Amino acid sequence: MMNNAVKVAGLRVTRGRVAVFDGFDVAVRQGAITGLLGPSGCGKTTLLRSIVGVQRIAAGTITVLGAPAGSRALRRRVAYATQAASVYDDLTVRQNLQYFSRVLGAPTGDVQRVIDQVELGPYSRQRIASLSGGQRSRVSLATAMLGTPGLLVLDEPTVGLDPLLRENLWSIFRSLADSGVTVIVSSHVMDEALRCDDLILLRDGALVAHTTPAGLLEQTGATNPDDAFLTLIERAGRAA
Ligand SMILES: Nc1ncnc2c1ncn2[C@@H]1O[C@H](COP(=O)(O)OP(=O)(O)OP(=O)(O)O)[C@@H](O)[C@H]1O
Numbered sequence: 001m002m003n004n005a006v007k008v009a010g011l012r013v014t015r016g017r018v019a020v021f022d023g024f025d026v027a028v029r030q031g032a033i034t035g036l037l038g039p040s041g042c043g044k045t046t047l048l049r050s051i052v053g054v055q056r057i058a059a060g061t062i063t064v065l066g067a068p069a070g071s072r073a074l075r076r077r078v079a080y081a082t083q084a085a086s087v088y089d090d091l092t093v094r095q096n097l098q099y100f101s102r103v104l105g106a107p108t109g110d111v112q113r114v115i116d117q118v119e120l121g122p123y124s125r126q127r128i129a130s131l132s133g134g135q136r137s138r139v140s141l142a143t144a145m146l147g148t149p150g151l152l153v154l155d156e157p158t159v160g161l162d163p164l165l166r167e168n169l170w171s172i173f174r175s176l177a178d179s180g181v182t183v184i185v186s187s188h189v190m191d192e193a194l195r196c197d198d199l200i201l202l203r204d205g206a207l208v209a210h211t212t213p214a215g216l217l218e219q220t221g222a223t224n225p226d227d228a229f230l231t232l233i234e235r236a237g238r239a240a
Pocket residue numbers: 015016017018020038039040041042043044045046047188
């Protein structure tokens with residue numbers, strides 16, 4: 001039987017005057033890497049916020065690992081790394097991680113593990129304020145990897161990172177998924193789509209496709225995900 005880590009039904013979200021979602025349904029498979037892709041402003045962050053339980057929603061139900069999104073039971077089971085690194089500027093990398101590790105009750109040793117995973121060892125004694133953008137976002141990512149979350153929600157985790165580091169991070173996501181963790185990664189870099197197991201393609205708060213990388217290319221006859229996405233958008237436009 002296929003297990004879903006996340007189930008979204010009838011989601012309606014209004015932000016400002018914009019109806020970002022108006023009756024949106026989707027499910028995310030457990031233990032897989034699901035890529036959430038789509039153009040800027042299509043609702044990726046809003047959907048991630050809704051799944052994590054920090055978005056005010058107008059209607060709908062969201063079930064995460066069997067519990068309502070945002071519920072207390074999920075506090076330590078769901079980790080979220082936002083686009084803007086949510087870390088303390090005046091603390092060092094290690095101090096930030098030690099702080100969050102204590103808040104989460106993560107095992108000792110976790111701080112060093114995540115520092116190594118995101119390759120921040122040489123910067124661990126540096127204050128966040130003096131780090132580059134890519135280094136800061138890696139601290140945020142490391143924070144999300146503390147403890148043993150069952151669901152890892154990452155909003156554009158590879159923005160501003162060099163290709164080698166991106167490669168390394170994707171192999172971390174893969175080993176997490178292999179160990180049963182559900183990973184949701186948003187991106188607007190279409191070539192990252194090919195690294196995912198499942199793809200959710202959004203446009204203007206609507207589901208354009210819920211497929212796999214192979215399925216995406218097959219459905220469209222395209223040779224790369226950028227062209228495939230454009231083809232699907234054109235088809236959706238014609239059907240509308
Ligand atoms: N606080 C807010 N007030 C008003 N409108 C908002 C607010 N936050 C987001 N929006 C609007 O909601 C829509 C969806 O935004 P969202 O951040 O979810 O998009 P996104 O797909 O994550 O975009 P990006 O790839 O640029 O980060 C956009 O039209 C955006 O302008």
